Amino acid sequence: MTSLTDRYVAATLRAVPAPRRDEIASELRASIEDMVEGRSTDGRDTVTAEREVLTELGDPAQLAARYTDRRLQLIGPTYYLVWERLLKLLLSFVPATVGIIVGLLEATDGENAGGAVGEGVATALTVAVQITFWVTLVFAVLERTNTSLNLPSWTVDQLPEGPVDRQITLTDTAAAIGFLALFIVYLPIQHVRSFVPADGDDNLPILDPALWGFWLPFLIAVLVASVALEIAKYRAGRWTWRLVAVNAVLNLAFAVPVIWLMSTDRLLNPDVVARFEWLGEGDNLTTVATVVVVSTILIVLWDIADSVVKAVRARH
Template structure:
């Protein structure tokens, strides 16, 4: 007849390497029998004594793991931070790249807007799951096989992050200025020197030329207005809540008229898309319009949030630290 002890020992041994089993089994059985005997001598009924002893020993698989020093966790503290850092980098780099490539490929293939969004979300999810799974699997194997693992690369002082100083925001000023000049330059360039020309050799602009009466200069001024904001943040040495709200206002002032012009089919010059061989791509229901809308909203929301994140990151730090 199988006893509870037999089942317990079987469960524990099953989780042990073959060559260690006979010795541990002999000792474990002996120890259990000793403990049961002690309880019998104290006057406990046999069945109750066995139950009490085995219950005290606890989960047999846990006991077996203790015997062979096997970790009872997926990732230990030695590798956890490396796992977390690598995962963040992978997700931040690979996900946007894949989504961008998928959207671009579908756009070229002429998939309708809804289909593109669905495909992009589906692929993003599956890529994220794969990234997390395989990274975790590799790290779990490292955890179980590498004998010395004080982190994959030893931590040094060089790995300390930079303090958010005015120096950092000087880079912001330069980036903002370069972006603004390029954006406004491109706006002017597409009017006078487009990639397409009409029969008479005149350039076909991307944006509706009639918009030069007001909207295009308006956008140009808004883009250039980013520069004084960045300069102000650099001069005061911190990005204030007020600057963050001004940033939000700029985004709204830019995005709302731009999307409105886009939806009313007044933003792009129809002739440009005819020359491109894709007439009707500026139609309000075309996938291009959906993608532009999604990307614009994404950038606007992120830029607004980023403004407040900057306030929080740099809040108490003064520029004098440089």
């Protein structure tokens, strides 16, 4: 063999563990010699046959990976589906949830109220990048180290009874329940820890404490009922007219009190309004109320219309 084969073998052995180099070198040289000899019997000269054989064997690094059973990929087939499903689930609600929290905190700061939306969006994007990076890194390490997660093997018992065409996926349901749970938890928490400073170490509740007499418990009950609706939707797998009706009732049960309370200046805590001077300047408070009311109406109308369209599609 010429130096061309020697160079190919040496390049291959660079990516092979030292204890296996002699074994692989002997096996590889023998394979190349046999392949070259087989082509030479067809009338080709040795130099041309050797070049063709080495070209067919391909990149030495890839060949070394095959010899050592090493995957040349970031996320291999072993955990690809688990990685994909987990990443989609986390990205479906975690960045948006964190972004909303940061935006709300920024909105309570009079010095940066105008940048609350931008700060929330930037934080959500940062969280999405971080989640993607760290989840991918963890699974890449698991793949490269051949670490077993002892996941249950797939069996035919997991096959659905018949063709399933779900409108409502687990990811959608998890995201919706995550937002609702966040909202449910936030309503009582903001009463004691709103991050709106008062005198001393106290915090000012963002919502009027007088609403605890009826409206806040009522709104929390509506949100809990909405969680139950999300579970019912997932179990049904698609929108039905009954679910559309329940969804519309719950939307209106939440939106109408919020719109009425905001329009009559009963939703926000008067002490919070007094705490931030910009709310009392000109028509700023009226503008905030208008934005909240219009946004609430648009969200409700969109959600109801979306459920109706999906219910119509489900029937066809």
